[in-house]
Amino acid sequence: MLQADYTTSQLDVLEAEAIHVMREVAAEFERPCLLFSGGKDSIVMLRIAEKAFWPAPIPFPLMHVDTGHNFDEVIDFRDRRVAELGVRLVVASVQASIDAGRVVEETGRRASRNRLQTTTLLDAIEEHEFDAVFGGARRDEEKARAKERVFSFRDDFGQWDPKNQRPELWNLYNARIRRGEHIRVFPLSNWTELDVWDYIRREEIEIPSIYFAHTRRVFARDGMLLSDADVVNRGDDEPVFEATVRYRTVGDMTCTGAVQSAASSVEEIIAEIAATRITERGATRADDRTSEAAMEDRKREGYF
Numbered sequence: 001m002l003q004a005d006y007t008t009s010q011l012d013v014l015e016a017e018a019i020h021v022m023r024e025v026a027a028e029f030e031r032p033c034l035l036f037s038g039g040k041d042s043i044v045m046l047r048i049a050e051k052a053f054w055p056a057p058i059p060f061p062l063m064h065v066d067t068g069h070n071f072d073e074v075i076d077f078r079d080r081r082v083a084e085l086g087v088r089l090v091v092a093s094v095q096a097s098i099d100a101g102r103v104v105e106e107t108g109r110r111a112s113r114n115r116l117q118t119t120t121l122l123d124a125i126e127e128h129e130f131d132a133v134f135g136g137a138r139r140d141e142e143k144a145r146a147k148e149r150v151f152s153f154r155d156d157f158g159q160w161d162p163k164n165q166r167p168e169l170w171n172l173y174n175a176r177i178r179r180g181e182h183i184r185v186f187p188l189s190n191w192t193e194l195d196v197w198d199y200i201r202r203e204e205i206e207i208p209s210i211y212f213a214h215t216r217r218v219f220a221r222d223g224m225l226l227s228d229a230d231v232v233n234r235g236d237d238e239p240v241f242e243a244t245v246r247y248r249t250v251g252d253m254t255c256t257g258a259v260q261s262a263a264s265s266v267e268e269i270i271a272e273i274a275a276t277r278i279t280e281r282g283a284t285r286a287d288d289r290t291s292e293a294a295m296e297d298r299k300r301e302g303y304f
Contacts, residue, residue, distance in 0.1 A: 015051070040207055062087055069253045221257075225259070
């Protein structure tokens with residue numbers, strides 16, 4: 001006699017939760033959007049959005065806060081994926097914010113546009129009147145992100161107060177906001193880096209080549225390998241060399257480091273991540289090392 005198996009995998013549970021969150025936002029908010037950089041987490045969110053509303057099209061636009069210092073492989077992937085899906089892409093430009101005098105570009109060896117993204121993001125949210133913004137942040141990435149709710153409230157200045165967040169019981173979310181306020185929504189909150197890669201493997205999702213091992217000209221700084229590129233300020237005491245590397249996370253080239261790796265397939269990446277004890281941001285993001293509370297300080301200002 002055949003016996004039905006009603007068990008579900010961890011990925012099934014995580015996927016179902018994320019789909020529920022996306023559908024809840026689509027039902028409760030008037031102008032949601034999904035932050036899409038072409039990175040692995042936003043790629044997974046995009047796949048979940050496809051599933052959540054299939055066979056209808058995704059009912060909200062995508063938005064990328066573009067520093068102008070992104071990796072070419074990621075931008076090419078972003079544009080191709082958007083064209084394939086036929087969705088609307090809003091590009092919020094940090095360079096435009098600099099040109100308009102909204103922000104001042106940093107100078108010096110460690111200059112980066114990463115922090116400048118906050119003003120550009122908040123301006124874009126106000127301009128397009130977005131009332132809910134999907135982000136790909138996960139609680140395992142960094143201690144400030146571990147404090148986030150799935151529905152993370154932002155006041156009318158776009159700021160986050162970790163002491164003024166709403167309780168979330170089971171799968172019940174408070175979506176009430178006043179004019180000018182908005183909610184950041186994190187469908188992948190309960191996922192880990194390993195879950196993301198397991199999902200990419202299971203769903204056979206295409207990702208940018210930068211995530212796989214390749215030869216790149218890099219230099220060492222603060223225990224990280226930064227790409228030798230025109231937009232990255234390198235000192236004379238920081239010699240360039242070739243190495244076989246890959247990226248665990250992608251962002252602004254000036255503060256996103258590579259890791260030495262020979263992993264050339266999703267399966268090899270999963271094995272590599274399963275053995276590591278350092279989070280992806282802890283290992284490869286210079287912007288998180290400026291202070292113990294660097295991420296929380298930026299989030300209070302309105303950062304992702």
